[in-house]
Amino acid sequence: MRHGRKSSSRTINGFKQHIAVDLDSRLILAPCVRPANEPEHKASQRLKPKVLSYGSVNELSIDRGYLAAAWTNGLYQQGKSVVAKPWTAPAVAERPKSPVYWVKVK
Numbered sequence: 001m002r003h004g005r006k007s008s009s010r011t012i013n014g015f016k017q018h019i020a021v022d023l024d025s026r027l028i029l030a031p032c033v034r035p036a037n038e039p040e041h042k043a044s045q046r047l048k049p050k051v052l053s054y055g056s057v058n059e060l061s062i063d064r065g066y067l068a069a070a071w072t073n074g075l076y077q078q079g080k081s082v083v084a085k086p087w088t089a090p091a092v093a094e095r096p097k098s099p100v101y102w103v104k105v106k
Contacts, residue, residue, distance in 0.1 A: 018043040020051045023061060029054050040065030044072065059083065 018040070020030040030050030034043045040063065048071050051057065059081040066072055067084060076082045 016040070016043070018047060020047045022054070023059070039068070041067070041069035041072070044069040 014036040015033050016036050016038075018032040018034065019028060021028055030047045032043050032046045034046075044066055057075060057080060060072060060075055061083045062072065064084050064087070072082060
């Protein structure tokens with residue numbers, strides 16, 4: 001998929017950009033553009049050799065989509081720090097059926 005529509009007014013460009021950045025120096029180590037229907041963890045296969053050409057990775061700060069990558073798992077198994085945004089808690093299914101009354105007590 002290259003182009004599509006989310007709604008009549010919202011168009012979708014069917015590509016994702018993946019960028020590996022050194023967080024200390026803010027140097028872009030590896031850019032990659034892939035089709036939007038490809039999972040994020042597959043892009044890490046293309047980023048890995050470019051990133052490793054600059055040296056070893058000590059800490060990885062990633063989007064959750066990259067958690068399924070073999071490289072991410074390998075770094076975690078080596079004891080490297082892997083940081084990703086935590087999962088959000090599921091919404092409460094229902095509120096209690098009985099009404100709740102808030103009373104101000106003096």
